[in-house]
Amino acid sequence: MKTGAYPLAIVISLLLHGTLIAVIAYGWEASRRTEHKPMPQFVQARLVTVEAVTPKKKLPKKVDKIQQRAQREAQQRQQAEIERKRRAALERKKKRAAERKRQARIEAERKAREEKARQEKERKEREEKERKERLEKARQSSFDEALQEEEELLEANEGEQAVMSVAQAIQLRIESVWSRPPSARNGMRTLVQINFVPTGRVVAANILEGSGNAALDRSVLTAIRKVEVFPEVAELAREEPVVFEREVRKTMLNFIVEDLRQ
Numbered sequence: 001m002k003t004g005a006y007p008l009a010i011v012i013s014l015l016l017h018g019t020l021i022a023v024i025a026y027g028w029e030a031s032r033r034t035e036h037k038p039m040p041q042f043v044q045a046r047l048v049t050v051e052a053v054t055p056k057k058k059l060p061k062k063v064d065k066i067q068q069r070a071q072r073e074a075q076q077r078q079q080a081e082i083e084r085k086r087r088a089a090l091e092r093k094k095k096r097a098a099e100r101k102r103q104a105r106i107e108a109e110r111k112a113r114e115e116k117a118r119q120e121k122e123r124k125e126r127e128e129k130e131r132k133e134r135l136e137k138a139r140q141s142s143f144d145e146a147l148q149e150e151e152e153l154l155e156a157n158e159g160e161q162a163v164m165s166v167a168q169a170i171q172l173r174i175e176s177v178w179s180r181p182p183s184a185r186n187g188m189r190t191l192v193q194i195n196f197v198p199t200g201r202v203v204a205a206n207i208l209e210g211s212g213n214a215a216l217d218r219s220v221l222t223a224i225r226k227v228e229v230f231p232e233v234a235e236l237a238r239e240e241p242v243v244f245e246r247e248v249r250k251t252m253l254n255f256i257v258e259d260l261r262q
Helices: 005-035 041-053 062-176 214-227 231-239 241-248
Strands: 189-196 202-209 250-256
Touching: 062 214, 062 231, 062 241, 062 250, 189 214, 202 214, 231 241, 241 250
Parallel strands: none
Antiparallel strands: 189 202, 189 250
């Protein structure tokens, strides 16, 4: 055999074998189809009748369960989202209310501080004004008091001079009529109080401190009664009634024995 004819023989052999295999397979498949016979007609009628009387419940498909679960999960997610939004809205509302309260508290505290500062300022201004008024009154009072004291001092000096002058006049008048007893001795002293009325008349004369010599004490009282009326006292009572009331109405005088020859 030639070399070029050998491959051709192989190809032809393969084609023949393939054709044979195809014919065999087709015949086997046809024999399988012929073995499946259709159900008898009466069986189908009986089945239809039974199904009409007692219909069978259709079982839910697996796909339907998956869809229902997905729907439930979607509804749950939707409800959860709605609840989340509701809670978030409620929380925002609470925060806004809390913020309004905080702002109101801050504003109230600010107003309270301002009012307190205003009252404190007014109090200080009022105290400062009162302090200045007190100082002014004190200065005015001090000035008035000093002026009054000066006037009183002048009046007292004048009154004192007037009283001394009147007292000297009273004593000179009494001593001019005083007759001392023989038992009197130099150095004896008698203190008397003489009560006057504004007319200058003596209404009472009393020994405050005796000399120890009764005759001498009586002689002083006798001399006072002899004079009886003192014009100097009446004149002072007319011109200086206050001085008369304060210094002269009750006059105390000392009568001392000094010029006796022993």
